[in-house]
Amino acid sequence: MMNYKTFFTPGPSQMYFTVEDHLKTAFKENIPSISHRSNAFSDIFKNTRESLKNLLSVPDGYEIYFTSSANEIWERIIQNLVQNKSHHFVNGAFSEKFYNFAISYQKASSITRAGEGLEFENLSVPDNTELISITLNETSTGYAFDQNNIKQLRADHPDKIIALDGVSAFPAVPINLELVDTAYFSVQKCFGLPAGLGVWVVNKKCLNHYEKVKGSGLVTGSYHDLAQLKSAGDKNQTPETPNILSIYLLGKVAEDMINRPVKMIQSETAYKAAILYQAIENSKSLTPFVKQKVNRSKTVVVAETKNGNTEILDTLKTKGWIMGKGYGAYKEDHIRIANFPAVSKEQMEQVADFISTL
Amino acid sequence: MMNYKTFFTPGPSQMYFTVEDHLKTAFKENIPSISHRSNAFSDIFKNTRESLKNLLSVPDGYEIYFTSSANEIWERIIQNLVQNKSHHFVNGAFSEKFYNFAISYQKASSITRAGEGLEFENLSVPDNTELISITLNETSTGYAFDQNNIKQLRADHPDKIIALDGVSAFPAVPINLELVDTAYFSVQKCFGLPAGLGVWVVNKKCLNHYEKVKGSGLVTGSYHDLAQLKSAGDKNQTPETPNILSIYLLGKVAEDMINRPVKMIQSETAYKAAILYQAIENSKSLTPFVKQKVNRSKTVVVAETKNGNTEILDTLKTKGWIMGKGYGAYKEDHIRIANFPAVSKEQMEQVADFISTL
Numbered sequence: 247m248m249n250y251k252t253f254f255t256p257g258p259s260q261m262y263f264t265v266e267d268h269l270k271t272a273f274k275e276n277i278p279s280i281s282h283r284s285n286a287f288s289d290i291f292k293n294t295r296e297s298l299k300n301l302l303s304v305p306d307g308y309e310i311y312f313t314s315s316a317n318e319i320w321e322r323i324i325q326n327l328v329q330n331k332s333h334h335f336v337n338g339a340f341s342e343k344f345y346n347f348a349i350s351y352q353k354a355s356s357i358t359r360a361g362e363g364l365e366f367e368n369l370s371v372p373d374n375t376e377l378i379s380i381t382l383n384e385t386s387t388g389y390a391f392d393q394n395n396i397k398q399l400r401a402d403h404p405d406k407i408i409a410l411d412g413v414s415a416f417p418a419v420p421i422n423l424e425l426v427d428t429a430y431f432s433v434q435k436c437f438g439l440p441a442g443l444g445v446w447v448v449n450k451k452c453l454n455h456y457e458k459v460k461g462s463g464l465v466t467g468s469y470h471d472l473a474q475l476k477s478a479g480d481k482n483q484t485p486e487t488p489n490i491l492s493i494y495l496l497g498k499v500a501e502d503m504i505n506r507p508v509k510m511i512q513s514e515t516a517y518k519a520a521i522l523y524q525a526i527e528n529s530k531s532l533t534p535f536v537k538q539k540v541n542r543s544k545t546v547v548v549a550e551t552k553n554g555n556t557e558i559l560d561t562l563k564t565k566g567w568i569m570g571k572g573y574g575a576y577k578e579d580h581i582r583i584a585n586f587p588a589v590s591k592e593q594m595e596q597v598a599d600f601i602s603t604l
Numbered sequence: 605m606m607n608y609k610t611f612f613t614p615g616p617s618q619m620y621f622t623v624e625d626h627l628k629t630a631f632k633e634n635i636p637s638i639s640h641r642s643n644a645f646s647d648i649f650k651n652t653r654e655s656l657k658n659l660l661s662v663p664d665g666y667e668i669y670f671t672s673s674a675n676e677i678w679e680r681i682i683q684n685l686v687q688n689k690s691h692h693f694v695n696g697a698f699s700e701k702f703y704n705f706a707i708s709y710q711k712a713s714s715i716t717r718a719g720e721g722l723e724f725e726n727l728s729v730p731d732n733t734e735l736i737s738i739t740l741n742e743t744s745t746g747y748a749f750d751q752n753n754i755k756q757l758r759a760d761h762p763d764k765i766i767a768l769d770g771v772s773a774f775p776a777v778p779i780n781l782e783l784v785d786t787a788y789f790s791v792q793k794c795f796g797l798p799a800g801l802g803v804w805v806v807n808k809k810c811l812n813h814y815e816k817v818k819g820s821g822l823v824t825g826s827y828h829d830l831a832q833l834k835s836a837g838d839k840n841q842t843p844e845t846p847n848i849l850s851i852y853l854l855g856k857v858a859e860d861m862i863n864r865p866v867k868m869i870q871s872e873t874a875y876k877a878a879i880l881y882q883a884i885e886n887s888k889s890l891t892p893f894v895k896q897k898v899n900r901s902k903t904v905v906v907a908e909t910k911n912g913n914t915e916i917l918d919t920l921k922t923k924g925w926i927m928g929k930g931y932g933a934y935k936e937d938h939i940r941i942a943n944f945p946a947v948s949k950e951q952m953e954q955v956a957d958f959i960s961t962l
Contacts, residue, residue, distance in 0.1 A: 253637040278798035279611040314672030317844035347826040440636035442847030468705040486675035489800030
């Protein structure tokens with residue numbers, strides 16, 4: 247074993263157990279050399295799509311497309327699905343960044359920032375909003391959007407497009423995708439894969455709204471506009487030469503997670519999160535950053551430190567545990583601990599035991 | 605040896621000799637798990653940039669940025685460097701695709717299509733053009749743009765931006781980058797790496813023109829607009845979580861190519877191309893598609909078949925040599941043979957011997 251470290255960083259993070267073996271197989275089978283216009287590639291594309299649909303219980307009528315990152319998906323959502331106005335529920339730096347993309351694209355978008363304690367005091371959305379952005383799991387603050395609130399937004403706005411950022415949640419947190427119209431994630435979080443691939447789920451309502459945006463005369467992009475993604479995707483291809491190796495690895499890891507099965511991954515995630523929050527509450531030098539239990543992320547656990555995080559992170563490092571600093575303004579004060587599927591129950595029990603003594 | 609095949613396909617293609625070893629080292633050193641905001645990542649970013657600058661003799665005042673593909677760079681060039689109008693010299697499907705991106709972005713762009721025999725009969729460019737697009741090596745047809753014509757365009761248009769597509773040429777074909785203002789490539793061609801990374805070289809004239817485009821009120825993108833690439837790049841970072849593993853591998857392969865040294869790679873490329881074209885001329889069933897020798901690509905050698913390519917490709921496959929079909933309208937009639945650095949002189953001598961008997 248050359249790997250003496252375990253990465254609890256909230257992305258990129260620890261590789262999933264099976265990644266290195268799949269990579270060896272990929273090279274044996276010449277996956278990085280095959281043409282993206284070959285049947286061999288189409289088979290890989292199809293397998294990855296179908297495995298993801300199975301793993302995430304993607305409803306009928308929703309389709310999956312591949313981009314280079316979740317950042318790219320933010321941009322493509324704004325280009326393809328927003329003619330004038332989106333509304334953004336913002337509970338941290340990443341949901342704020344998506345709002346900023348809308349502003350860069352000169353949309354008249356609006357924002358509801360979480361208040362004290364990060365909760366949303368009201369869920370109202372301006373009438374003329376086309377798309378509502380929700381971040382299921384805000385990686386910067388460890389705030390989880392209450393799924394009951396997603397249900398309420400869906401009920402209140404049946405005609406608007408609801409976009410769900412699943413970046414550091416899917417597939418470790420169960421979610422009913424029928425509640426939303428589009429959802430997306432990147433693979434370097436819960437899937438435990440190298441960064442460089444974004445996955446975009448869209449339903450027919452999105453495709454219809456895209457036609458309206460396109461019809462209005464707006465630029466909707468080029469190789470990755472929805473029509474081009476769909477036209478190539480219908481042939482199990484991509485418009486450009488994609489990150490073939492990553493699409494292959496994602497399909498393989500998705501299969502592994504289906505077989506584990508995924509329900510076990512989700513219940514282990516809940517168990518590991520529970521013991522970790524308990525340990526943080528027991529610790530003298532740490533407290534959970536998110537106060538309301540319903541909004542505590544199960545996959546990115548954020549603790550406030552009393553006297554800065556340097557000493558604690560260094561102590562954890564001596565155990566071989568690489569954990570994340572705080573994000574942005576909280577850089578020196580928070581510890582962010584990724585509770586992704588690549589970390590076993592046994593490892594997290596060790597970590598929790600140690601943290602409770604800090 | 606599990607790999608019984610050699611890929612002469614024009615991208616994705618055969619992996620460079622050293623890629624698999626570098627990948628093993630990357631996993632040992634946890635490269636896929638490190639944070640893109642860590643010093644460890646900045647060191648990788650810096651090393652890859654510096655190795656590429658050395659390998660490609662990038663002039664002072666030019667900087668390197670990373671995207672997900674050359675397709676993305678086409679889009680970013682249009683968004684960032686063209687306010688109204690670009691002019692495109694088109695000698696195949698890929699240079700045409702770039703022109704189509706400009707049209708998708710509603711630019712009043714113009715085009716010079718190569719005539720019979722693929723040569724450009726005149727090199728004139730409309731006066732109000734901001735950017736001239738040249739494709740050094742058109743992967744779809746095996747047409748190489750005469751470097752003397754690049755010199756002439758530079759002399760005729762000192763104030764316009766010249767953009768050079770180096771996709772299937774760099775670094776196997778020597779080029780003086782001082783003749784152009786921006787250049788780009790993807791890594792799955794001559795670098796023999798898995799697809800999923802684009803490399804964009806821009807000089808200060810580009811940055812100045814970007815300011816003008818931005819100042820005109822146009823949308824210049826979001827996370828990958830030039831200002832954001834530069835702001836992150838100045839810290840040896842990327843705006844988003846990038847394909848870290850690919851940036852690492854590119855730096856390592858660039859070092860290997862510097863050490864070989866690159867001049868030897870370039871002279872071997874010329875030698876391998878010469879014996880391959882000779883073999884095609886000797887063959888009874890094949891002829892070179894590009895008639896003028898000065899325009900014959902050294903890296904993507906395209907042969908016309910008399911009676912379709914199926915039988916010939918199948919015969920080559922029995923030798924373990926996977927070669928490319930024709931592109932687009934030429935799908936059934938051409939054979940495209942990648943002559944990239946991953947293929948040794950000895951291998952190409954074997955291939956040439958065999959092809960001359962066909």
